[in-house]
Amino acid sequence: MKTLYKLDLEPNEIYNVSLNIKQGNKTVDNLRFFQTKVPKLFNIKPANFTTYSQIIEQPDAVVKTESGGGVSGGGDVILDVTNVSWTEQKTGDFSEGELTSTPSQVTYNFVISLKSRSPEISSKPKMMGYQLSGFSGTLSFLNFRNDYVPDGNTLKVSLTLSQIDPTAAASINNNQTVKTYGLASAVKIGATRLELNGNLKGIVPGNTMVSTQQSPGVGGLFVPPTYVTGYTPGTQFVTISKPAVKDGAIGRQVIFTSNAKFNGFTGKIYEKLKGGGSADAKTGLVKDAIFTYQTFPTYSAPTYKYKFGQNSFIKSSVINPNVLESLVWEDSVRDFIFFIIADNTQLSKKYFFGTYGTITAATQSTPVTGTSLFALSSPPSAPSEVTTDSVKSVTLSTPKTKFYDSGAVDNTTGTAPPLKRKIEVRFAIARYTKTGSGWKGEWLGGKNESDVLSGPEVLE
Numbered sequence: 001m002k003t004l005y006k007l008d009l010e011p012n013e014i015y016n017v018s019l020n021i022k023q024g025n026k027t028v029d030n031l032r033f034f035q036t037k038v039p040k041l042f043n044i045k046p047a048n049f050t051t052y053s054q055i056i057e058q059p060d061a062v063v064k065t066e067s068g069g070g071v072s073g074g075g076d077v078i079l080d081v082t083n084v085s086w087t088e089q090k091t092g093d094f095s096e097g098e099l100t101s102t103p104s105q106v107t108y109n110f111v112i113s114l115k116s117r118s119p120e121i122s123s124k125p126k127m128m129g130y131q132l133s134g135f136s137g138t139l140s141f142l143n144f145r146n147d148y149v150p151d152g153n154t155l156k157v158s159l160t161l162s163q164i165d166p167t168a169a170a171s172i173n174n175n176q177t178v179k180t181y182g183l184a185s186a187v188k189i190g191a192t193r194l195e196l197n198g199n200l201k202g203i204v205p206g207n208t209m210v211s212t213q214q215s216p217g218v219g220g221l222f223v224p225p226t227y228v229t230g231y232t233p234g235t236q237f238v239t240i241s242k243p244a245v246k247d248g249a250i251g252r253q254v255i256f257t258s259n260a261k262f263n264g265f266t267g268k269i270y271e272k273l274k275g276g277g278s279a280d281a282k283t284g285l286v287k288d289a290i291f292t293y294q295t296f297p298t299y300s301a302p303t304y305k306y307k308f309g310q311n312s313f314i315k316s317s318v319i320n321p322n323v324l325e326s327l328v329w330e331d332s333v334r335d336f337i338f339f340i341i342a343d344n345t346q347l348s349k350k351y352f353f354g355t356y357g358t359i360t361a362a363t364q365s366t367p368v369t370g371t372s373l374f375a376l377s378s379p380p381s382a383p384s385e386v387t388t389d390s391v392k393s394v395t396l397s398t399p400k401t402k403f404y405d406s407g408a409v410d411n412t413t414g415t416a417p418p419l420k421r422k423i424e425v426r427f428a429i430a431r432y433t434k435t436g437s438g439w440k441g442e443w444l445g446g447k448n449e450s451d452v453l454s455g456p457e458v459l460e
Contacts, residue, residue: 081289103162134289187248317397343367354398379430382439
């Protein structure tokens with residue numbers, strides 16, 4: 001690298017090299033030259049960069065208590081949960097036949113139906129001092145939330161798969177689809193637009209190949225290779241990449257072959273929720289679920305106290321383009337980013353989290369701890385993303401990770417307790433090289449901890 005700097009050469013760039021052959025002080029040949037590409041070298045200092053983290057504060061349901069006052073008109077009102085239904089919405093990037101989604105791009109819209117136990121009491125939920133509880137199994141994440149929206153006699157909430165199950169991960173399945181449609185109108189030589197019969201499905205521009213069924217003595221309708229260049233869903237028209245070389249009569253069969261990748265997700269919760277569904281009061285998941293809210297006295301001046309509990313989650317990533325452009329991801333050499341967290345009360349203990357290792361959340365009196373300590377001597381064994389040849393890229397971010405639990409606090413101000421702990425987050429880059437016996441890893445950046453670790457991102 002020092003030599004490259006002296007020559008002012010840039011890594012991963014192509015240069016022309018000229019050779020001048022001299023005999024004494026006379027040039028005898030200066031016509032020889034060649035091109036060469038400078039290797040992609042790791043020439044950044046991790047200490048000059050930091051992670052980019054988001055803190056997500058998630059309070060528990062507020063529990064209000066009353067004391068004093070001349071009457072006891074206030075109390076709990078219980079509404080039974082009669083049904084829960086949900087629909088699934090999936091977004092993402094769709095190009096070249098590939099649908100790519102992340103757990104945060106899969107949204108479930110829940111509608112919870114309520115019914116009062118007393119006919120004289122309205123079953124419309126009161127949304128102050130409330131609590132929804134009693135769900136079990138797959139739907140237990142609906143308990144003790146504070147983000148419900150009332151709508152008549154129902155509660156509504158929309159949650160992403162990453163909020164429901166932080167461990168959910170995307171999976172890819174390859175599928176080939178073959179669809180046959182007849183021409184709805186005749187095709188003339190030179191045409192690139194087809195009108196087809198039926199409700200067109202399984203056609204992906206840039207991916208779907210086109211062919212025709214052969215009849216005795218009849219040549220192909222199109223010049224191969226031919227593929228679909230344009231298609232508007234809900235119509236019967238497609239455009240193709242090569243013009244027809246023969247006329248095609250109405251009813252002539254056209255075959256569309258697509259190789260598409262469709263995104264699925266791992267996780268037991270996803271398997272139960274995917275596509276949408278419902279559960280009623282007779283099922284084990286719902287039968288004990290109730291919505292409880294508090295009524296207020298009609299007069300006197302009681303004193304109220306509120307009990308708050310709040311959890312803090314972190315989601316960290318590396319987004320600096322200077323770092324990303326320095327990484328290598330090839331069949332035999334792969335760079336993998338590890339995320340590291342430390343508590344400011346014991347900075348000597350640094351733990352992996354997110355992409356490798358788990359942590360136990362800190363409280364006001366106990367620091368954050370983890371299952372896997374960072375070691376300068378060598379990185380962890382190569383993760384499965386590195387050792388799996390079919391993985392061509394990795395997500396440079398962590399799932400949502402709980403790192404702080406404020407615990408329950410009683411006060412009269414109606415505000416949640418603040419985060420009272422400083423946390424430092426860093427990243428380190430390990431380079432894994434494929435050898436005859438497996439993968440060998442080493443930290444990039446240098447031999448000292450100050451060279452290997454990025455600068456600290458301080459969260460408080």
